[in-house]
Amino acid sequence: MQRSLHMEPSLCTGCLQCEMACSFEHEGEFIPARSRIRVFEFEHGRTSVPYTCTQCVEAWCMKACPTNAISIDSDLGAKLVSAQACVGCKACVSACPFGTIEFNPFSGKVDKCDLCGGDPQCVAACPTDAITYVDAGASGVGRMAAAAKQSNQETAS
Amino acid sequence: MSWQGKILRVNLTTHEITPEALNMEWAKDYIGERGLGTKYLWENMDPKADAMAPDNVLIFATGPLTGTNASTSGRYAVITKSPLTGAIACSNSGGKFGAELKYAGFDLLLVEGQSEKPVYLLIEGDEISLAPAEKIWGKTVWETDEWIKKQHHNPMLKIATIGIAGERGARYASVVNDLHRAAGRSGVGTVMGSKNLKAVAVRGTGGVKVKDPKRFMTVTQEMKNLLAEHTGGLTKYGTNAMMDTMQEFGGLPTRNFQEVQFEGADKVDAKAMMKTDDTGHTNLLTNKACFGCTIACGRIAHIRQDHFTIQNRKEYWHASGGLEYETAFAFGPVIGVDDIDACTFAGYLMNEHGIDPISFGVTLAAAMELFEMGVITTEDTDGVPLNFGNAEALTVMAEKTGKQEGFGVMLGLGSRLMCEKYGHPELSMTVKGQEFAGYDSRALQGMGLGYATGNRGACHLKHDTFEVDMDDQTGNGKADPCKTSQDWTAAVDSSGLCMFTMGAWGAPEFAAQLDADSEGDWTAERLMKSGERIWNLERMFNLAAGLTKADDTLPERLLKDPAPSGTAKGKVNELDKMLPEYYDLRGWSEDGVPTDDTLGRLGLG
Numbered sequence: 001m002q003r004s005l006h007m008e009p010s011l012c013t014g015c016l017q018c019e020m021a022c023s024f025e026h027e028g029e030f031i032p033a034r035s036r037i038r039v040f041e042f043e044h045g046r047t048s049v050p051y052t053c054t055q056c057v058e059a060w061c062m063k064a065c066p067t068n069a070i071s072i073d074s075d076l077g078a079k080l081v082s083a084q085a086c087v088g089c090k091a092c093v094s095a096c097p098f099g100t101i102e103f104n105p106f107s108g109k110v111d112k113c114d115l116c117g118g119d120p121q122c123v124a125a126c127p128t129d130a131i132t133y134v135d136a137g138a139s140g141v142g143r144m145a146a147a148a149k150q151s152n153q154e155t156a157s
Numbered sequence: 158m159s160w161q162g163k164i165l166r167v168n169l170t171t172h173e174i175t176p177e178a179l180n181m182e183w184a185k186d187y188i189g190e191r192g193l194g195t196k197y198l199w200e201n202m203d204p205k206a207d208a209m210a211p212d213n214v215l216i217f218a219t220g221p222l223t224g225t226n227a228s229t230s231g232r233y234a235v236i237t238k239s240p241l242t243g244a245i246a247c248s249n250s251g252g253k254f255g256a257e258l259k260y261a262g263f264d265l266l267l268v269e270g271q272s273e274k275p276v277y278l279l280i281e282g283d284e285i286s287l288a289p290a291e292k293i294w295g296k297t298v299w300e301t302d303e304w305i306k307k308q309h310h311n312p313m314l315k316i317a318t319i320g321i322a323g324e325r326g327a328r329y330a331s332v333v334n335d336l337h338r339a340a341g342r343s344g345v346g347t348v349m350g351s352k353n354l355k356a357v358a359v360r361g362t363g364g365v366k367v368k369d370p371k372r373f374m375t376v377t378q379e380m381k382n383l384l385a386e387h388t389g390g391l392t393k394y395g396t397n398a399m400m401d402t403m404q405e406f407g408g409l410p411t412r413n414f415q416e417v418q419f420e421g422a423d424k425v426d427a428k429a430m431m432k433t434d435d436t437g438h439t440n441l442l443t444n445k446a447c448f449g450c451t452i453a454c455g456r457i458a459h460i461r462q463d464h465f466t467i468q469n470r471k472e473y474w475h476a477s478g479g480l481e482y483e484t485a486f487a488f489g490p491v492i493g494v495d496d497i498d499a500c501t502f503a504g505y506l507m508n509e510h511g512i513d514p515i516s517f518g519v520t521l522a523a524a525m526e527l528f529e530m531g532v533i534t535t536e537d538t539d540g541v542p543l544n545f546g547n548a549e550a551l552t553v554m555a556e557k558t559g560k561q562e563g564f565g566v567m568l569g570l571g572s573r574l575m576c577e578k579y580g581h582p583e584l585s586m587t588v589k590g591q592e593f594a595g596y597d598s599r600a601l602q603g604m605g606l607g608y609a610t611g612n613r614g615a616c617h618l619k620h621d622t623f624e625v626d627m628d629d630q631t632g633n634g635k636a637d638p639c640k641t642s643q644d645w646t647a648a649v650d651s652s653g654l655c656m657f658t659m660g661a662w663g664a665p666e667f668a669a670q671l672d673a674d675s676e677g678d679w680t681a682e683r684l685m686k687s688g689e690r691i692w693n694l695e696r697m698f699n700l701a702a703g704l705t706k707a708d709d710t711l712p713e714r715l716l717k718d719p720a721p722s723g724t725a726k727g728k729v730n731e732l733d734k735m736l737p738e739y740y741d742l743r744g745w746s747e748d749g750v751p752t753d754d755t756l757g758r759l760g761l762g
Contacts, residue, residue: 013453015446016253020226023364024374030225031364033260044336045445046457046476125226127381127451 002077004136005113005120007050011130014039014048021125025116034104036113037122037131050131052122053100053113055079061112064095077136078115086110158368158675159221160184164197165263165285167278169352170211170270172287179264184221185677186760188651188684189264191247192691194218194236197267198245199694204701208240208344209326209351211271217258217317217357218266220653221675224259224365224449227377228384229655231256231448238702239343240351241328241516241571242590242614245698248331248345249650250317251447251455252338257315260361272353277318280359281309290355294324297509297559298333305358318356319346320511325561326350327569329516329592337478337508338447338455343591343613346511373673380666381451387661391454392444396482399595400426400489406627407723408600410593411490412545413522414586414712417597417720421495425485429497430458440497442476452657456480460505464498466552477505483617486595487518488555492525493545500548503555510559519592520572521554523584524564532579539563589614589708598715598732600725601626603635606735607643609709612695618656619646630724632731636738647695648688690759693743693751697761706749709736 019035027034037052059079062070069085070092072078081101086109092101093110101112113120115133123133166175180196187193194216206212216236223230233255239246258266261280268278275290293301298320306312315335323330323346330346331339340346349355367373390398403409404422411419423429430441438461445455458479460467467473480488480500484507488500507514521543527533528543535542539557541564543550557565567575572592576585586593591614598605603622608615620643622635645664649656652667664681672679699708710716711732719727740747744755756762 010443013444013446013450015450015453016448017226017451020449024226024370027364028370029364029366031260031362032256033362034364043475044457044477045455046442046459048445127385128453 002136003133004055004077004139005052005115005123006132006134006139006142008130008132008142009047009049011128012039012048012050013128013130014041014045015127017125017127018050018122018131021121025121026111034111036111050122051098051100053079054098055113055115060095060097061092061101064091066091076115076118079112080114081110081112083107083109159225159365160675161259161262161264161365163263164265164267165280166267166269167287168270169268169272169276169287169354172272174285174287181676186687187691188648188687189220190218190223190232190651190653191234191236191249192647192651192687193265194234195245195247195691195694195698197265198236198238199698201267201269202238204238204698205703206238208238208243208348211269211352213238213348213351215268215345215348215352215354216265219255219259219264220651221671223653224256225367225373225377225674226449227654227670227674228381228451229447229449229658230653231450232653232655233258234650235332235340235345237345237348239345239591239613240347241344243702244589244614244704245612245695245702246343246345246348247613247695248340248342250332250334250338250340251450251655252315252335253448254315254317254334254338254359255653256448257359257361259365260363261359262361262363266357268352268354271351275353275355277305277356277358278354279309280357280361281311281314282360282362293355295321297321298511299336299509301356302336305356309358311360314358314360316356316358318511319349320509321560322510322512322558322569323347323350324355327512327558327561328571328574329513329569331507331511331513333508333511339508339511339513341513342515342616344513367674368676369673373670376669376673380662380670383666384451384658384661388452388657391452391657394427395430395444395454395456397427397430397456397480397485399482400485401428403595406600407720407725408597409490410486410586410595410597412493413491413519413526413584414593414597414714415526417600417723417725419490419493421493422490424495425480425489425497425500430456430480436461440501441479447655450655454657458501460498460501464502465549466499466502473502473505478508480504483594484514487514488551491518491522491595492551494548494551495546496548499552502552506552506555506559510556512555512559515594516571516592517555517558517568519586520568520575521551523572523576523586524568525550526584527576527579527581532581537564583713586712586714587615588711589704591615597720598711598730599720599728600630600723602630602632602731602735603639605711605715605730605732606635606639606739609711609732609736610639610643610739612692612699619643621646621659630728632734636735636742639735640739640742643692644685644688646688647691648684651687651691686759690761693755693759693761696751700750709749
């Protein structure tokens with residue numbers, strides 16, 4: 001079963017534990033500026049929205065890369081950047097419509113979510129289950145069920 | 158280790174900006190944040206200096222755990238000499254600013270002197286400068302935040318700023334960061350304004366490393382699990398769950414502390430915030446976390462659009478920081494108001510203009526009592542009848558105080574000075590000139606002792622005698638828990654974590670996190686002793702500033718007028734019984750001065 005990261009903004013409190021867990025996993029220190037997942041706040045904190053790479057099947061970043069530095073992990077579906085092959089040209093950064101592959105000025109390469117080898121640390125760190133790692137073929141089921149419940153209540157009333 | 162090892166000294170008179178090495182010996186003796194900031198203050202200024210003069214020093218300090226993944230790690234403190242009390246000021250805040258300062262490479266920011274023209278400090282990676290602030294002088298907190306981000310094309314900047322109240326010298330102006338988190342008490346924003354420093358804007362792209370990463374990750378996870386078992390109520394209801402407890406107990410200061418229970422408490426409590434009214438409006442929208450916090454007690458609320466406060470002011474038809482217990486108390490019971498939308502709006506105004514809600518509300522309460530006595534009239538109050546319970550008076554005066562207009566200038570003096578000016582000092586509900594929080598000292602005896610001996614004046618956050626106070630309503634046995642919890646709270650504050658973890662974590666739990674985090678061989682004992690050292694250094698600052706035993710007292714209303722209702726009906730605060738015992742336990746003389754033995758034992762000699 002291929003799984004994907006599922007974000008539920010309504011559960012996010014904006015605590016940034018995910019950013020710290022991600023940066024610790026990849027950089028060995030707490031450095032949110034280098035986190036592959038970011039949380040954005042809107043309207044004085046009314047909503048906090050976590051955001052990271054969706055691991056597109058036909059990935060813009062991969063197609064744009066002139067050195068074939070981006071490959072697919074066939075088990076996880078993750079798109080991985082080879083630090084050896086990446087030349088830091090940023091073509092992928094321009095190609096990605098979501099902004100979820102970023103240039104790292106310290107390494108001269110690009111960073112993106114790699115799903116932590118199948119054990120995403122942002123998921124483990126989230127105190128409210130706003131980020132979960134679920135069956136990629138059923139990531140809409142939770143919301144579908146909620147909508148169905150509401151529809152059921154409206155029908156009943 | 159988690160320290161960056163660097164502080165930033167900013168001289169506003171000369172505009173010199175100098176990075177310096179962090180004094181690690183001090184960090185080991187004073188932990189960080191509150192304690193370390195106090196040590197830097199002590200070593201860098203004369204406590205006798207006028208709080209508004211250039212030789213006052215303003216410090217922004219992080220703790221060793223700030224910016225790590227320990228839960229509640231987002232805190233920083235502002236330490237300076239207070240223009241409200243003349244004593245030391247130490248106000249801490251959450252949000253994201255504190256962690257950002259650490260990520261920018263600085264453990265502590267020390268601001269001295271006074272700029273000739275308004276400036277703001279910009280720290281953007283390794284580019285640090287003092288930029289002209291003429292265009293934002295006179296702007297609100299919210300406008301300033303937006304302007305600076307736009308000016309530098311950097312939405313990632315985290316900004317701590319003052320509003321108009323701080324620029325114009327209201328004595329309890331706050332420093333607001335991230336739009337609605339504040340270093341609220343004692344006028345730390347007033348000092349910032351006196352220095353012509355409008356804001357500090359920081360973007361930090363660096364990281365924080367810990368001493369023993371593997372151990373640290375294990376222990377912080379264990380501590381988060383433990384915390385989650387204890388803080389469900391805070392997450393769900395926020396701090397305003399306290400309203401019902403105090404109402405039931407009879408410790409809810411009402412109408413300027415004339416009463417201890419408020420008939421409208423259930424209209425401004427946590428449940429009222431969650432209730433959906435007949436138009437489908439619910440005050441509370443969601444809860445909100447500060448940086449790194451797995452509790453998330455913060456409230457995000459909105460106001461009914463047809464409410465009189467905002468019906469013609471669309472600019473407030475958005476969500477923002479909602480009521481906490483202290484704001485609900487200060488805009489509710491203590492002034493007799495039970496209109497939750499008006500209270501929420503007053504909260505918006507406090508953040509927008511940078512004012513301490515507790516001091517504002519309790520000062521307004523005194524003004525209302527003066528008004529009802531006929532000492533002041535609508536001629537003094539810009540035509541606004543200041544009767545208890547008048548919600549419009551609350552919001553109009555909040556705005557006037559925020560902008561320092563009309564009677565708002567008088568309210569901006571604080572309760573002590575205002576009541577003195579009108580010839581009724583006995584109506585000022587303050588200690589050392591700082592207004593009380595929402596706990597009545599007649600119902601909560603140890604709280605009264607904590608207020609009276611508080612180094613920043615009346616304050617509910619620097620000790621914790623809540624349980625013993627609820628168990629027994631005499632002055633017996635309160636000195637020890639008061640002293641011990643004062644020391645312990647000083648240690649907790651200094652760690653860079655939030656005191657709302659104290660219900661779940663004791664000294665061993667803090668020490669375990671701190672020892673994996675940074676050098677210092679941290680143990681529970683070492684932390685407690687450091688806390689006591691910090692408390693005594695704050696005391697020494699106050700004594701050197703000219704405060705005496707006479708300042709360790711409570712208003713006569715709490716010492717002589719018995720509580721009219723509730724569990725403490727007929728009781729007054731027994732301070733005269735508790736205070737000598739407290740001095741003795743502290744190792745202080747009868748005059749409240751630390752003895753040479755005490756100073757020697759704590760390494761303060």
